[in-house]
Amino acid sequence: MGRSPCCDKMGLKKGLRRCGKSCRLRWANYLRPDIKRGKFSLQEEETIIQLHALLGNRWSAIATHLPKRTDNEIKNYWNTHLKKKLTKMGIDPTTHKPKNLAVGDCSHQSKEIANISHMAQWESARLEAEARLVVRGSPNPLFHSHSSAAPPPPLPRPRPPCLDILKVWAWTNPGKDISTMILNGHSPMIDQPSNNNDDNNNNNNNNNNNNNTTWNFSENVGLFNGESSVTTMKGIMGNSTGLHYTTAAEPMTTAHHDYYSSCYMSGDSFLGFPSFVEGFAADIPSGEIGYSDYNAVVGGGCLSSVVEESNVNCWNNVLNFPTSPPMDSSML
DNA sequence: AACTGTCACAACCGCATTTGC
DNA sequence: AGCAAATGCGGTTGTGACAGT
Numbered sequence: 001m002g003r004s005p006c007c008d009k010m011g012l013k014k015g016l017r018r019c020g021k022s023c024r025l026r027w028a029n030y031l032r033p034d035i036k037r038g039k040f041s042l043q044e045e046e047t048i049i050q051l052h053a054l055l056g057n058r059w060s061a062i063a064t065h066l067p068k069r070t071d072n073e074i075k076n077y078w079n080t081h082l083k084k085k086l087t088k089m090g091i092d093p094t095t096h097k098p099k100n101l102a103v104g105d106c107s108h109q110s111k112e113i114a115n116i117s118h119m120a121q122w123e124s125a126r127l128e129a130e131a132r133l134v135v136r137g138s139p140n141p142l143f144h145s146h147s148s149a150a151p152p153p154p155l156p157r158p159r160p161p162c163l164d165i166l167k168v169w170a171w172t173n174p175g176k177d178i179s180t181m182i183l184n185g186h187s188p189m190i191d192q193p194s195n196n197n198d199d200n201n202n203n204n205n206n207n208n209n210n211n212n213t214t215w216n217f218s219e220n221v222g223l224f225n226g227e228s229s230v231t232t233m234k235g236i237m238g239n240s241t242g243l244h245y246t247t248a249a250e251p252m253t254t255a256h257h258d259y260y261s262s263c264y265m266s267g268d269s270f271l272g273f274p275s276f277v278e279g280f281a282a283d284i285p286s287g288e289i290g291y292s293d294y295n296a297v298v299g300g301g302c303l304s305s306v307v308e309e310s311n312v313n314c315w316n317n318v319l320n321f322p323t324s325p326p327m328d329s330s331m332l
Numbered sequence: 333a334a335c336t337g338t339c340a341c342a343a344c345c346g347c348a349t350t351t352g353c
Numbered sequence: 354a355g356c357a358a359a360t361g362c363g364g365t366t367g368t369g370a371c372a373g374t
Contacts, residue, residue, distance in 0.1 A: 057364085077341090
């Protein structure tokens with residue numbers, strides 16, 4: 001308020017006698033030779049929608065995933081086309097949830113819708129992860145030079161990442177029909193038993209040596225505030241350097257497991273579930289993860305408390321995953 | 333032809349952060 | 354360390370093109 005314009009526009013015709021800032025902007029958004037002009041492809045549209053669901057109005061971050069498109073162009077395209085498109089489809093362009101999903105409605109149908117919507121967000125996150133990998137390209141960023149352990153032979157195929165929640169669920173619930181997860185209103189892996197301990201500290205310590213111990217995140221929910229959530233997002237989106245692959249058909253070898261573990265110990269980050277976990281943990285000295293942090297990532301504002309709790313259980317089970325690197329509080 | 337409304341998008345504004353001295 | 358300038362970013366506005374009346 002009260003700040004004067006960057007240059008004196010008095011008597012100037014718009015577009016002429018530009019100041020330095022105007023010139024820079026015009027170059028960046030219009031004149032630069034490597035800018036792709038013209039219509040957005042369907043794939044670009046989908047990418048924007050998926051990334052917007054994950055990142056919100058962080059146009060510059062979204063633009064990094066669309067080569068030769070500027071943040072300004074994407075922002076304009078979102079405001080003039082995509083917002084309307086989603087609205088027409090009955091989807092709230094802000095929350096990316098169906099508009100008829102009433103907050104606080106605890107009916108069975110509502111839970112199913114919430115769960116399906118939530119699954120879509122998981123999928124968005126997975127696609128975003130893939131996008132990052134495509135942007136980064138080869139060589140495989142998984143193997144960092146400063147890791148102490150010798151890298152194992154590369155896993156033989158590039159897909160799927162363990163961010164694929166459906167595959168993770170299928171792996172951890174052998175023999176179960178994947179549809180039961182959604183129809184029963186369950187989040188992935190909710191049926192897997194957990195053994196939360198009473199003593200949170202003991203529980204964290206147990207994780208040093210026991211992969212079968214589930215972390216107790218449901219305590220200390222009140223510790224988290226908006227600032228930590230923002231930093232959490234930065235941890236997730238900003239510093240990931242690789243992708244961590246595992247599948248049921250092709251589980252990790254001991255060598256892989258040891259290598260990943262050493263990377264965690266050395267502070268490297270992965271994209272995928274472990275990366276999310278690391279992001280959660282970035283600002284949480286005591287090592288607990290709570291609902292608010294979960295929601296900072298996935299945006300669970302419309303989820304009922306039941307579903308929300310399931311999601312935290314889901315994270316617990318992810319950490320309890322057979323091939324997840326062991327973690328302890330010293331990594332946080 | 334004149335007017336009005338809508339649309340697309342380049343450009344602007346102000347704040348926050350980074351950079352250079 | 355402190356300051357000013359430069360830069361980055363997201364929200365908003367200005368303006369030309371076009372369609373409808």
